[in-house]
Amino acid sequence: MKELQNLNLDNYWIPFTPNREFKSDPRLLVASEGMYYETQDGRKVLDAIAGLWCCNAGHCHPKIVKAVQDQVAILDYATAFNMSHPKAFELAEKIADLTPDGLDKIFFGNSGSEAVETALKVALAYHVAKGEGQRTKFIGREKGYHGVNFGGVSVGGITPNRKSFGPLLPGIDHLPHTLNFNEMAFSKGQPTWGLHLADELENILVLQDPSTVAAVIIEPVTGAGGVIVPPVGYLERIKEICTKHNILLIFDEVITGFGRLGDSFAANRFDVTPDIITMAKGLTGAVVPMSAVAFKNEIHDSIMQGPENMIELFHGYTYSGHPVAAAAGLATLEVYEEEGLFQKAKELEPIFEEAIHSLNGEDQVVDIRNIGLMGAVHFRSDPIPATEFASKVFQHCYENDVMVRFSGEFLILSPSLIAEPQHIEIIIEALKKAIRSIA
Numbered sequence: 210m211k212e213l214q215n216l217n218l219d220n221y222w223i224p225f226t227p228n229r230e231f232k233s234d235p236r237l238l239v240a241s242e243g244m245y246y247e248t249q250d251g252r253k254v255l256d257a258i259a260g261l262w263c264c265n266a267g268h269c270h271p272k273i274v275k276a277v278q279d280q281v282a283i284l285d286y287a288t289a290f291n292m293s294h295p296k297a298f299e300l301a302e303k304i305a306d307l308t309p310d311g312l313d314k315i316f317f318g319n320s321g322s323e324a325v326e327t328a329l330k331v332a333l334a335y336h337v338a339k340g341e342g343q344r345t346k347f348i349g350r351e352k353g354y355h356g357v358n359f360g361g362v363s364v365g366g367i368t369p370n371r372k373s374f375g376p377l378l379p380g381i382d383h384l385p386h387t388l389n390f391n392e393m394a395f396s397k398g399q400p401t402w403g404l405h406l407a408d409e410l411e412n413i414l415v416l417q418d419p420s421t422v423a424a425v426i427i428e429p430v431t432g433a434g435g436v437i438v439p440p441v442g443y444l445e446r447i448k449e450i451c452t453k454h455n456i457l458l459i460f461d462e463v464i465t466g467f468g469r470l471g472d473s474f475a476a477n478r479f480d481v482t483p484d485i486i487t488m489a490k491g492l493t494g495a496v497v498p499m500s501a502v503a504f505k506n507e508i509h510d511s512i513m514q515g516p517e518n519m520i521e522l523f524h525g526y527t528y529s530g531h532p533v534a535a536a537a538g539l540a541t542l543e544v545y546e547e548e549g550l551f552q553k554a555k556e557l558e559p560i561f562e563e564a565i566h567s568l569n570g571e572d573q574v575v576d577i578r579n580i581g582l583m584g585a586v587h588f589r590s591d592p593i594p595a596t597e598f599a600s601k602v603f604q605h606c607y608e609n610d611v612m613v614r615f616s617g618e619f620l621i622l623s624p625s626l627i628a629e630p631q632h633i634e635i636i637i638e639a640l641k642k643a644i645r646s647i648a
């Protein structure tokens with residue numbers, strides 16, 4: 210990889226990265242296969258986070274690669290407005306098969322952020338169509354991550370993502386997050402403490418006037434905010450309160466969709482059906498960017514009004530349902546089915562759970578949280594500040610051929626659904642060594 214020595218690092222502004230530090234010692238990936246990346250210095254690095262919780266079928270799966278290669282040579286692009294192509298319909302049908310009953314109408318975008326904007330806008334349009342245009346407010350949740358566009362940041366609850374960007378959208382309130390070390394540290398799966406925090410929704414609604422609220426948006430399991438698993442009964446209670454007040458419930462399943470929790474969606478796993486589900490990442494296994502939103506049929510049908518020759522919804526993207534992304538999506542969903550990857554993830558969950566909790570007792574570890582194939586290891590700031598500790602653990606792991614993710618005070622693990630028990634073992638051993646090398 211000689212040519213990389215002359216690589217100009219100046220122009221590319223890297224997202225969510227300390228650019229100056231990174232450019233002084235860049236970590237560059239040049240190839241990938243299955244559970245592994247290859248680095249520019251020729252090392253094979255075990256990917257413990259499936260890219261960014263997205264390469265659910267592993268890297269460069271031959272079937273998906275071939276589908277993309279074939280498609281790009283046959284139909285590179287199809288005009289997205291007033292025209293379409295067969296694969297977009299086929300993929301929408303396949304997605305509708307995986308979503309809970311009654312959420313059968315699928316709108317395509319290109320990123321999780323766009324899926325969120327689409328969900329929020331359609332929620333507003335639905336209420337307008339129903340003659341309830343006064344419902345303009347949204348309720349998100351502290352520590353929630355819903356992408357980086359203005360709507361998503363407004364309903365999101367991660368402070369650094371909000372603070373440089375002005376007043377954001379008006380009419381937004383936030384539920385409290387459910388993380389509490391005193392009450393639920395080292396819970397395995399769903400904590401038994403915290404159901405009462407769902408009732409905070411009623412308090413917020415008293416303040417906001419429920420008849421002015423369009424939708425509540427939450428991640429069923431908070432992802433980027435630290436793998437915060439919903440307390441037992443919490444999602445059911447949120448759903449109950451939304452239904453009572455005719456408020457739409459949006460599950461942002463950009464992470465939890467497509468097998469991450471051992472089921473097609475968190476909605477299926479928890480048996481709580483929202484009105485709208487956003488999805489991205491695992492939809493195409495991240496081979497080609499694509500997102501989608503599944504809407505309850507009634508939402509779609511309410512908007513299908515007016516003369517049939519008129520556009521019903523003034524929203525969409527040049528690349529909505531892009532043929533190459535649709536081909537990647539179809540192939541990816543076939544791989545999930547043929548290889549039984551959702552079931553495989555379910556079977557690996559207890560092994561993953563036991564392995565990650567074996568870090569309990571290591572220095573500075575204050576909490577460990579997990580569900581499905583997602584987990585977080587949270588550090589205390591004593592004696593070393595937690596953010597510094599987490600970043601050092603990440604760097605040590607990377608130098609020792611395992612890629613985890615650090616975010617603030619915690620590390621995240623989210624291996625591909627193709628992971629085997631021995632991969633989990635390697636990841637946990639690397640983490641142990643890293644923690645012990647620092648403490």
Ligand SMILES: Cc1ncc(COP(=O)(O)O)c(C=O)c1O
Nearest residue numbers: 320321322354355356461463464
């Ligand atoms: C729950 C959730 N929603 C939305 C997004 C935004 O997705 P994207 O980065 O593709 O815009 C993410 C990204 O991680 C996410 O985790």
